[in-house]
Structure formats: C-alpha cells, structure tokens
Amino acid sequence: MPVRSAWLVNRTETETGQSRADTRLSPVGTMAPNGALTTTSGVIPGSTGGEYLMSALYVFGENAGMRATVSPGRAVIQGREPAGAYPVVLTDYTEVTFDDGDATNPRIDLVVLRVHDAQSDGGNRTEAVLEVLVGKPGATPEPPQVPEASLPLARVTVPAGASVGTGGIPWADAVYDLRVSTVAVGGILADSWNRDTPGGYPGQYRDTSSALQRWDGTRWASYPRETGGIAPQDALAAGEYTGQYRDEAGRLQRWDGTVWRPAVPSSAFAFNNDGGYCSTTAWVEAVDDTKGPTLIATFTAPVSGAVLVTVGFMGNTGIDNRWSRMSATIRKESTLVLEPHETRSAIVSSKVLTSVSTTFPVTGLQPGTVYTAVSAYSSSATDNKGWYDNRFVRVDPFV
Structure with missing residues (x-):
C-alpha cells in the first residue's frame, strides 16, 4: 500500500541521539497546536490549479461494487500525547474494500488513515495504513469509534444485502466526507464545511468560504461580529455580548444585553x-x-x-x-x-x-x-x- 509516514521507521531509539518521538514532538512543519504537546490532525489543503479547497485523501466510488478509491494526499495525524504527530502521505490512488452488507440492517463504516506505532501503542505493527472500520448493523446504525492515531476520511453507509452481486454500494448517496484541514500555526484553516471541530487556541482563524471566523476560546465567531467589530445587516437577530454593535438599515445599534438600542440616540x-x-x-x-x-x-x-x-x-x-x-x-x-x-x-x-x-x-x-x-x-x-x-x-x- 502506497502509504508512507515520515519519522516513523527511519530512525531507531538511542540513548544519546535524537529519537523518532523527539522529532515528531518538535514544532516542525505543518503543526497547528491544540494543546501543549499535541497537534491538530487533518488533511493538508490544496488542489491542482487551486480550484478546490482540498483534493487530498478524497473517498469516492465510481463503479458498482464494494470498493471505493482514496485520492493521493498529505495529512498530519496526532497520536498519543507522548508520541507526537505523524506526517503521512498517500502517493497513489488506492482502493479500499468493504465487507458485504448485513442481511437485515444497514451499517455505517469509516474509512480512516491510521498510524500503527508499536513503540508507542504497544502493538506489533509499525506502519501507516488506510483502513475500513466496520460498523455494527442496526435499524438506525451508528459509526464505529475512531481509534487513536487515526484520521477519519469518510463515513460510508452500507445498505442491507449490499454485495457485488446485488450492485454493491450506491456511491452517489452513500459517502459522507469527514475530512478536516490543518495548517501551520498562525495559518488560516480552510473549512468550507463548517465542521463543529473546535479551535486549538483563542485567536486562531478559519475561512468558511463565506466568512472569516475567529476562535474565541469557546466557539467560532465570524470576524465582522467579533469583539469590537460591527455586525453587518441581518447577521444577528440577538447580540452575542453586551456592548456589541450592528448595522441595521444604516443605523448603528448597540446590544444592551437584552435588546438592540440606538447606539447614538437621535433627537x-x-x-x-x-x-x-x-x-x-x-x-x-x-x-x-x-x-x-x-x-x-x-x-x-x-x-x-x-x-x-x-x-x-x-x-x-x-x-x-x-x-x-x-x-x-x-x-x-x-x-x-x-x-x-x-x-x-x-x-x-x-x-x-x-x-x-x-x-x-x-x-x-x-x-x-x-x-x-x-x-x-x-x-x-x-x-x-x-x-x-x-x-x-x-x-x-x-x-
């Protein structure tokens, strides 16, 4: 499988030299922090010609059957805190195969990009791989839990009875994109999906393709309505903090904690x-x-x-x-x-x-x-x- 990870198997631990974990924990490359020693996992944005937010690691199906394709791309995956973050790359278009559907109920599977690190997780594998995590069938199925050191790429609904012989998975409706982007610290996240992913630190910015937003420590706030900014007309029905201003049909209003009042009362x-x-x-x-x-x-x-x-x-x-x-x-x-x-x-x-x-x-x-x-x-x-x-x-x- 053409999945590779830097700083995973190319060095060995020594008592005096730099270890692989030392390298991963060092603030090098595309590392947007979300903790003192942790990095925001995500896909590196970008596409050929700049037409799309990101084309990397896109999961799609083109032919009837039980196989989907994952496009090439780069990502950063955070492992356990002491392990650091893993830079990962998929160099070629790669197929992943899904198990046949349950006879009675649908299920939801996850396609993830995952790092196995025996030195860190206690397992017997040291490699980066694409995996399909199989969900539990049910009348209202739920996706499986995401393991540590894994980056979810897509959620795929597998209908009851799906198999190669029955036409497989209806790809046009079955795949839900789960990718999120990550950029270097100080960079602006590219996030046109408006995910509920929290920010890593107050003052971080993201571009939703329609608004620039700032993480204030608890939520993403669109920049025009951030502290000190004036919310544009029709952006806010209710204020978000006392002392906030908005433009209402050319008149400046101030939120007093309960209602909007004229900012400068007129005669x-x-x-x-x-x-x-x-x-x-x-x-x-x-x-x-x-x-x-x-x-x-x-x-x-x-x-x-x-x-x-x-x-x-x-x-x-x-x-x-x-x-x-x-x-x-x-x-x-x-x-x-x-x-x-x-x-x-x-x-x-x-x-x-x-x-x-x-x-x-x-x-x-x-x-x-x-x-x-x-x-x-x-x-x-x-x-x-x-x-x-x-x-x-x-x-x-x-x-």
Missing part, C-alpha cells in the same frame, strides 16, 4: 402649525379649536440618562397682563416621570403675537428605555383665551 421632534386656544388654569395636553393632534415626541434615553427638552410656540394672551404657558409631561409608557411646571415652561404675557421657547434638563432616566414628551398648556385665568400656534416639542440626548 425627537413633534410639530404642529395649526393654532388653537387654551383657557384652563390646570395643565392640559391639547388645545381647543384645532385639527392638529396632541404633540408627542417619543425618544430613547441615552447612556447618560439625561436629555434636554425644548418647547416653544408662537402665541399671545387674550387679555393684557395675563399669561399663557407651554410645558411638557414626561412619561415612561403610562407612568408619570415628570409633570409640567411653570419653571419649565415657555410663557407669553401680552396680546402682541410673540414667539417663545424654553429648554430644561431631565435627568435620572433609564438608559435605553423609551419615553414620551407630551405638550402641556395652561392659562392664568379662565377668562384668558391664550392662542398657541407653530407649537413644537424637541428632545435632545444629553451625552
């Missing part, structure tokens, strides 16, 4: 230029004789919990030396947060038409929470019919 503004009257001494939130709605400015509290509220109008009083005022009521849903007050109001005290406004701070708001600022009006007396026109409420985040 809220409500305006109406349909005039109306107010002659009540208590605060009311609408004026009479107007078609315009009550002014409601809806805003999200910034991280400071403080905003600046500005109210204004163009108006006059019905009687000289009386006043008409406009302020705002602040609510969180139906809960009153701040009531209107004369010290937070724009005032006219003349029959002459005048434009007035005032700005006042509101503090102690809950960051990321939605509030409303609702227009409020009052008059100094019931016989004073104050006029309000061009009314507006504006709320600005105070950061």
